[in-house]
Amino acid sequence: MPAPRMSAARLAAGLLAAMLVLLAAGLAAGSEGWSLAWADEWPLVSEIRAPRTVGALFAGALLGLAGALAQGLFRNPLADPYLLGSASGAGLGVVLVLAAGGLLGVTIGMASVGWLLRLGLVGAAFVGALAGVSLTLMLSRGAGQPLQLLLSGVVVGVLLGAVADLVMLVSPEALRGKQVFLLGTTSFLGWPSVGMLAGALAVGLPLAQRFARALDALVLGEASASSLGLNLPQVRLLLVVLMALATGTAVAQAGLVAFVGLVSPHLVRRCVVVTHGGLLALSALSGGVLLLAADVAARSVIAPQELPVGVLTAVVGGCYLMLLLRRRAGG
Template identity: 65%
Template sequence: MNTLEQRRRRVLAVGLLVVSLLALGCGLVAGSEGWRWADLHGAEAELIVWQIRAPRSLGAWLTGALFGLAGAIAQGLFRNPLADPYLLGSAAGASLGVVLVLAASTLAGAGLSLVSADLLARVGLVAAAFAGALAGVAMTLSLARGAQHTTRLLLAGVVVGVVLGAVNDLITTVSPEAMRGRQMFLLGTTGFLGWASDVALAAVLALVLPLSWRLSRVLDALTLGEDSAASLGLPLPTLRLVMVVLMALATGTAVAQAGLVAFVGLVAPHLVRRFVQAAHGYRLVASAAMGGALLLVADVMARTVVAPQELPVGVLTAVLGGCYLLWLLRRRGGV
């Protein structure tokens, strides 16, 4: 590695750290009434800043980090810069889990369900979204007969996404009351993140990031092609399956906590590649940090752009991410 590349890596690392810390500080003072800190005192400051804004800001960073990490894994696994964490049916599965719970809650409230409303409340939308995301990926793996062939895996993910999306639409047609909750989930929000959510997000990130970094040599080998990677003696089907599981775990956890936040998992690895050319081990870590910084900045903007109203953070990331990719296409004639 030459000196220039080392310098670029240091600059990127320091830049992401500074942006994240500044955005975290802004997150503590950004609320529904705009920028407000000086007039908060005592119990009010304890409640608003440390029980609402602080866990939300930290949770936004952790959620973005999981999306960025999952996106880097997906793009390395499929050798496609347009791959994102939702390719394997996790988004459609999570949405279906949420819709099923909402529809069952409506029936339980009307006394028409075999499951009590209290039980559904205990299960919650977070658990349903997480289980649905993992179930969607499991269906994709089953349809593709494992992770031996990336093309078959990708096609299976598209099929599962379409089928589960159709089931989603069918249920919301039968139970229109579930549409509102599903819409909020599809738009993405960080407004419900608390300290318990942060613990879950941090635990999954602490598990997935070291494991994916350790297995990053698989992604490096795949850049040489399937045959060349196999010639290196790596058990590609098994290692690819492990990478898919790690991606599904990261995506499912992030989606369960914040909904379907768009473009973070797609754009974060792109931005890292624009700054540095490195092996996948560095890219995975940097993409996680980039994703955390992006979602945290978007969350602060969502709270303050049209205060006292709040924008869904997923809408804001979709607009900003889409504009970035359009600019990239126009500038380079391709991605």
């Protein structure tokens, strides 16, 4: 028997309640354990825990939004925000900056980088993600053909990944930095990062809502969407730009956090039946809650040491999808 569905308002209320609880947990979780004495530790809470907690929420929301856009754009529930070359482009950008720092004689370590980490790595990851998507669009000659766009993203991902590997052969000191970036981390999120993430979300979510009806029309098929007067190549191009903006901003700040963008829309669809207007907002909220929960767990599981948050999301997300596939196969 299928699980009973709930209303969208009830799901939103539940996610908001979970978000508030996790925000409090994020402020209380430290390297020495849990503490609610925020007044005694206010500098630590306000400058380290608070921006990290809020930043994880916003980064997850951007990934959840990008995942819902990708699945609606390609009409494929297995589409994720990294399909169009953004992940490999961001990885290459990070490797190039690390390699350049090594050649200049700068000692690079993800735990001890100053201005280069905040300006160089973050900027390179963002530019690299956008460059990867742009190269995909050039190779596919626009966004008019979804299958060609998808295949172009796969080709660009393999190509840029190979270039990054070649750079690491020349500059092995870039390997450690890339490894931390690929695993995903929220350790370096500060208030400037929160501002960029919040700005991207404030721009991306309202714009995505404007295309909700277009995504609903795409579900009916391209012929039906065209008969409704939609300019499909233009709509797809704008959706790809929105997806690249959301993904590039999140990846630049938190690295390659796996499965959040893929799983968030799945969880929403299993709980409620909504059009894309509700799906986009609920997927963003669900993604924020998922990454925030993973961040709190990453700080707490083996404290005072810390797990890469991307590893937790990959394990939990992978187990969820395996269970989902097994249930569908059994059904």
